[in-house]
Amino acid sequence: MKKLINNPEFVVEEMLQGMVKAYPQYVKKLEGYNVIVRKDAPVKGKVALVSGGGSGHEPSHAGFVGKGMLDAGVAGNVFTSPTPDQIFEAIKAVDGGAGVLLIIKNYTGDVMNFEMAGEMAQTEGINVASVIVNDDVAVENSTYTVGRRGIAGTVFVHKIAGAKAQAGGTLEEVKAVAEKVIKNVRSMGMALTPCIVPAAGKPNFTLADDEMEIGMGIHGEPGTMRTKLMKADEVVDHLMSKILKDLPYNSGDEVAVMINGLGGTPLMELFIMNKRVSEILDQNGIKVYKTFVGEYMTSLEMAGGSITLLKLDDELKELLDAPADTPAFKQL
Amino acid sequence: MKKLINNPEFVVEEMLQGMVKAYPQYVKKLEGYNVIVRKDAPVKGKVALVSGGGSGHEPSHAGFVGKGMLDAGVAGNVFTSPTPDQIFEAIKAVDGGAGVLLIIKNYTGDVMNFEMAGEMAQTEGINVASVIVNDDVAVENSTYTVGRRGIAGTVFVHKIAGAKAQAGGTLEEVKAVAEKVIKNVRSMGMALTPCIVPAAGKPNFTLADDEMEIGMGIHGEPGTMRTKLMKADEVVDHLMSKILKDLPYNSGDEVAVMINGLGGTPLMELFIMNKRVSEILDQNGIKVYKTFVGEYMTSLEMAGGSITLLKLDDELKELLDAPADTPAFKQL
Amino acid sequence: MPVTAKELIEILRDIYENISANKEYLTQLDSAIGDADHGINLTKGFKSVMEKIENMGDKDCGSILKTVGMTLVSTVGGASGPLYGTAFMRAGQVVAQKTSIDFEDYIKILEAALDGIKTRGKAEKGEKTIVDTLEPAIEEIKINKDKGKDIALELSLKAAEKGMEYTKEIIAKKGRASYLGERSIGHQDPGATSCYIILKTVADKILKK
């Protein structure tokens, strides 16, 4: 395991300390908890947004804490949902009296831990609502299963619900627009290599030198197929065909695009992916309103990437365009 | 070679196309050239900044093209300096009548190709000046050699000279402040793994499973020592000891810090590095004015990172704080 | 039976030791269809539990079980933390203020735990989860309770074991393993297994009395 770390046990704590040292103008850490909150939290009268999950997905979620996005990011151990007490502390720290929205990625552990924290907060008289992001089309949806995983599309929920809250939206309104994003966002990813959870010390799965996995989740969960290496265009064609037909996205639609790197993929390759994505959207008469290329929801050092499309209407466009000032997402 | 590409020969072209498709609000590409310029180039009456070099260092340099930073980024083949004709086109495209500053990383190839382009532009009556960035303290400086390499510190030159130009500085003034940055900026990096130049198809050097190289350059040039894997704190201690004593940085100084990932290193590890950097600065009575953690000057998918310190005075602080709006560097 | 507060703490120590002894095994089961942390997470959780309850021998059984639940919730994480945590907290409510637990209490505890798990996790029997072990165990103990606690416990444990083994044959519909779809068949569910370990530990202790 080749990592720039000191002790696998303390990676999350040390990371958060390094983060707070880097960005004191944006964030502070709750003493004794792995919780990062806005420096000016609680913001009185504003609906507060809390998200989080296992660590290893940086900059998600603490990197999106700041004006116009999240009020708190809760960091669990690597790839492990944070516990309710941590989330509860985050809720208490950011509640400015207008209520708190929990933005949860759809994993059984996350859902249950956030729900419990929400219940704890409710009993203390804090108004809590929650939304569950499930944008990953790689997993078949069905009423009998837990449904789809939440991946990079979550960042669009942070951005847009964050803008609504910043603009003075009520908890109901913020929740409603978050749900609108969830309804209109779809993603799918793929991986070229595994990653190593520091505490485990070895890769969480294996892929042969000439293999890749399509539809892989951000914790290395299995995808839809394991194949021989394909060209970037072929990979994108496959991901896009799944994504486009799922919502579906139609000619005349306007979308925001996110090309997300999983951690080990150079920006060069993400741009090459985007070239093909824009061609396909063009062929389908779908208009690109705005594109984001970079690392938003990673899997440690995994090589690979995901494509996210968010179908926009006027409200979503306006909120997407609103300024944001956080360590990892800035918009003037 | 596991890469999300189509054809090793066309990676640079396809990347630039994907980039322009992603950021039409910021940049355009010069038809027939691997040159990215500000969408509104040439900006009349403003000193224009041109930088560039081999590709593979993304977001450097095209990612920093935009308001408050560069006017053009010239992209050579992977790890190969662009040719003078490309640079010359860039100069012509961005000259707004107030002259053009070339920001060159100190590599023989870059220096000669940019100089030739500058001469070509001069003969066409364009006022051209240039600065050479050589922040890498890993290489011993001496009057007999080509001197130090230019690495991540270059991004501070882009930012600060860019702010000066945006504020209406003359070519002389912009060049002077760029040189002030160069005089006050020092960096050093290390690598855990090599990277693969697409056209080569194999790693550009090898490191055993338990080895790392301290002082390695951004093209895999040899460093100061190859050692057994060390803890993050030990690595940082070593890099910082070299950097701090070089300028030197003294108690009471104020610095900007950049923790730069080389492409394959997760953000988590960069924050862990920053924790130690901030401790060391604290111990030395050096004040951190602002910190930047992320990927600014990469080496494709190489795992590793570099630390950059820029000693600040009031002028540099003000310019560092000025707004910037580019794909890869935004400041509100 | 009845089980006193001190004996309850002993049972919990046995649970910790048995989970801990099966740490690798549970983790290995989780690595096949999950994320390879079930044994690690539970061991960590029950270790914290022991630190918390060690000196609670003079407290009522309700308080002890509630502490167990809250500790599991705040240390285990993932899916099993809230599930087992809720189960123990609900169990604590059943015996609130009581200084000992009798056989009738135990059945109510199991029912409350199952109810907590199902409310929290929304799983039904046959979805390859903890429920597949716990629900048959309760059904069987209730049917046979008139035959005396020893027989009822033994039959209940057999049903639990059968339920656990049946998880090998079914598709996961809940939790992380559900992403595997068909590919989850052939693997025994880690949560169903840890649940069996816990039930067996309790039964062994009660039967010896």
Added chain:
Amino acid sequence: MPVTAKELIEILRDIYENISANKEYLTQLDSAIGDADHGINLTKGFKSVMEKIENMGDKDCGSILKTVGMTLVSTVGGASGPLYGTAFMRAGQVVAQKTSIDFEDYIKILEAALDGIKTRGKAEKGEKTIVDTLEPAIEEIKINKDKGKDIALELSLKAAEKGMEYTKEIIAKKGRASYLGERSIGHQDPGATSCYIILKTVADKILKK
């Protein structure tokens, strides 16, 4: 000699072929102390050169050499592109408008090329670069030019070869290899080698005439 424009183009084709035949070798030399692209870059450059000058047989030698230089500059990149490019452009100035090149011209061409390379690259002899091959070659051809072109060319080529081989023994002070410091000793310089290949190709052709 003299060499006509058509013959000049033939010489340049030979250079392309010999560089191309040594592509792997030059790249391998560069991989030891540089970035493993010297053979690749030069081959690419001279290939473009051939496409550009193929049909320039009716042009003057100055125009041809200037085109060679400009093409190298715009296709080779790295350090050797501007260096060889400048060398050929300077050579072109020496024989501007001339329809053929005689021996005196050739010596002037070599001098102009060296001057261009030194002005551009700021290297002196002994710094492990192209200069270590080219400068001795020129010194020797000048000393011996009264002995006749054949002898002068042969002695010059010997000096070039000796200069090239001497680069094995010295520390690089210019270019990418200079970062290696002491570790550059023992490796022959790729640029010094490609320069020898070019000089030998020219000499072979002229000697045959």
